[in-house]
Amino acid sequence: MDVAERAGVAKGTVSRVLNNYPDFQVSEEIRERIKKAVVDLNYIPHIGAASLAGKKTRIIAVVWPIGSAPVELALMKRISSQLQKNGYMPYICDMPDDLQEATQLIDDLAQRGVDGMIIAGDDCEIVANGEFYSRFKAVVVETSVPLDITGCDQVVRDQTTAFRQATEHFARSGRHHPLLVMSSQSTSRKEKISVFTDACRSQSLELLTNACVTSPYVPWKPVPGNVVEFLDHLLQNEKFPFDAVLCETDMIALTVMSWLRKRELHVPDDVALIGFNNSDITPFTDPPLASIDRRIDETFNALCEMLFARLDNKDRPEQKYELPMRFIWRESAGGEPPEEANR
């Protein structure tokens, strides 16, 4: 170790100083000498070696479905830069759609000595398999459905609440035939459908059997196209049979909105429309698009806080943070904004 030579101390001392060992006292002079040598030699530790010798890597994996909503990517970007600020190296990975690939990825991560992991997404199969958590110093899980797992901290952004709020709003404002428009084949699809169905039933809304369009998910095939195809097909049977539409994304909602306009159907008078994700554009569409808020800011805070706390203290009790998504009323939803009490 050149730094040691240069500073005229032992390798061990350098290591201890550079890694800020908690209860290790060095003379201020030696500390200075080492610091200087580091600068002089432009020394950067070789993390391969560190990892080999059993030290932590200061790499945090962020496993995220990159195909998801832009607003989620913004969240990922924030997390990534927050990690960097705290001296960690973010290792952003795309959460594979395939279970086996995902398992492989996690194995790789563990093998590479990654210190911790923020793992997100609706791909619950892999996330729910808590078996691998023990291989990391810290694991924070983000899900949109509550999972029964241990060995990690959790942020649960439950969709159910929002689905229910939206459906309640439909019922309260006199809609009768809701439609759910989805297009992915995410694992959470079934979940979403059942939540929506339940919510409709509890509000005595008539859910037509073909109320869910789940167009085959072809990677990189434009999804709005599928939506339009489906709507065209629906319309063949004379009049538009729905008076309320809940969409899986704001983008789909915009597609539906344009489609309705072309058919001279009015939003919200003829059809109430609610999107999902509460993207930046929602307040500025015509009419403004009601949506579901994913609580990005709070999620960001919770995720980072939990991770750093766990990294600092492996033994702290497991945390579970509930951040249910929520319905944001705007004109496209029709009727009146829900009372504060309903929120």
Added chain:
Amino acid sequence: MDVAERAGVAKGTVSRVLNNYPDFQVSEEIRERIKKAVVDLNYIPHIGAASLAGKKTRIIAVVWPIGSAPVELALMKRISSQLQKNGYMPYICDMPDDLQEATQLIDDLAQRGVDGMIIAGDDCEIVANGEFYSRFKAVVVETSVPLDITGCDQVVRDQTTAFRQATEHFARSGRHHPLLVMSSQSTSRKEKISVFTDACRSQSLELLTNACVTSPYVPWKPVPGNVVEFLDHLLQNEKFPFDAVLCETDMIALTVMSWLRKRELHVPDDVALIGFNNSDITPFTDPPLASIDRRIDETFNALCEMLFARLDNKDRPEQKYELPMRFIWRESAGGEPPEEANR
């Protein structure tokens, strides 16, 4: 090394077999024994150790501005999964906005023994600084402006062509007062503005002095809000002073479209509108939104091909692939689609 023991051979042999050394012949029997031991022991090589011992890491960094268009993220996702398929580990990093941070990141990457890098984005300052390329086995650069650098392979997706095509279209279809709506403070902003200005001039279009709105880039602040503010401000001076708008993103174009509709201005009769990125939704808006195609598929192919080729053969001549972005006519742009000859 347990595998060696288990297979009853020397560590070196295992290494040579597992890494497929080109001119190294082993008896089929030993090869089989090793293969079996690997499976039996569920062996995964420790890349920290490999890297320490001087071997390559099979990590490829993908440095990308994560804040960019969704369609670019789809591209990033494809690259990432392609890398994985070829046995590489993609290391996705957010290209920092700040030059110093970016330099730091590249240093880190080099230090970590990353084999290669795909580096993208308009942040030319760092990309143009070819000094660090030599530290990697393979570097592929993607830019939207031609750069004069060596030591890497390049994919140039020039924006100029598309800007010119769009502006020409405005002129040809009888527009007189074009507007450019942008909102980021990306390094390429100046570039975009000057390209647009030049194109207008060459078409004798009257470019009003305040034709570019570059709202202050506040991270995570909704950009459509800024656009609306700007347009509202514009309208204060009686009638809408523009008859053609080119937007930096399709999302901004959609915002402008809604805004115009609210003011009972018709697209394209009153105002011609062109977006950017040719996102999935563009064919399905009302009217369909003209846009600029980023040539995602071809870029994907070029990037991957170049990277793998370079990784295989360090000495091959440097490649430069030109994939100019191009104008995609749709109704919102008004007039007639450009002749094939104009493309």
Added chain:
DNA sequence: CTGTTAGCGCTTTCAA
């Protein structure tokens, strides 16, 4: 408080 030393798991050179 600081120095010494034995590996971590792998590659690679040299020898057989």
Added chain:
DNA sequence: TTGAAAGCGCTAACAG
């Protein structure tokens, strides 16, 4: 064609 052995740069346990 295969084995043996010397490190790569660092940490951690132990010695002083």
